[in-house]
Amino acid sequence: MMDIDNTSDSIKDKDKIEGYISEFLSYLKFVKRRADSTIYEYKKILNNYKKFVQIYGLTRGCFLKYLEEISNLSQRTIKLRIVVLKSFLNYLYENGEISGKKYWKDANAKIPSDVPKGLTESQIKVFFSVIEDKFDKTFYSLLLKTGLRISEALSLEKEHIIFYDDHAELVINGKGNRVRYLKISKQYAEQLVTFANGKKYIFSNDNDVPITSRTMERRFQDYVIKANKKIDQLRINGYNNINYINATPHALRHTCAKRLLNSGKNLEEVRYILGHTTISTTGIYVRSDSHSSVLDQI
DSSP, X not given: OEEXXXXXXXXXXXXXXXXXXXXXXXXXIIISOOOXXXXXXXXXXXXXXXXXXXXXXXXXXXXXXXXXXXXXXXXXXXXXHHHHHXXXXXXXXXTTSEESOOTTTTOOOOOOTTSOOOOOHHHHHHHHHTOOOHHHHHHHHHHHHHOOOHHHHHTOXXXXXXXXXXXXXXXXXXXXXXXXXXXXXXXHHHHHHHXXXXXXXXXXXXXXXXXXXXXXHHHHHHHHHHHHHHHHHHHHTTOTTOOOOOOOTHHHHHHHHHHHHHTTOOHHHHHHHHTOSSHHHHTTOOTGGGSOSOGGGO
């Protein structure tokens, strides 16, 4: 075992870094079942860090030197690299390859101002309280619970809901025709099928033609106006901890992502649920057996 505070040990064992990285990537691929795109991102970042380890050893000083080197990159990139390094160093620590103080534990990156913002729980409560139309409430609830894009939700067909003994799946045809399978509860799936009322599409008009994205975006803005009027009244009555809503329907997807991360889901799992190609996209914040919880119960 290498003491991460002992410089001589670190220098003596620094050549082992290549093996450590290889073992960690194998663990991600075969044990954690991470996607190839995620493995690629991790490998690229760790190979860059390896250059520093080969000079300074696997030490706190090396870690700080690396942070200094990447300090001019975008905050989003810094945050992703820190996530990868913390995961790697935690793996070595938990497997007895390094010991001592976990100097990487408190490393963090400032969240950039352009990170997509979701809604707070208070804003969500007010927003849905002003929606009386069942169609609209069902549609926006689906975006919030599953993180679907508007286009994905509007193209959802009854045949895309598959039932199993203890759960159900939504078969989502996402960007680039990439299919993903999202686990939901049987009860929620039955509600969606019942809501479709025999039609092919879940969200369509009386002629079974899907509603347009523009229509749902316009309705959302109408509800935002109503919600802000209610928030205005709440603030007049002393509830000053609720901010006004300034958002599009995509904010429901961002809110879902934040809920997933706050519930303990890792970046790879959230990446899959949201349909991102790489974790670098998810970092700004695979079938159902690759995400363990039913989405409508998070």
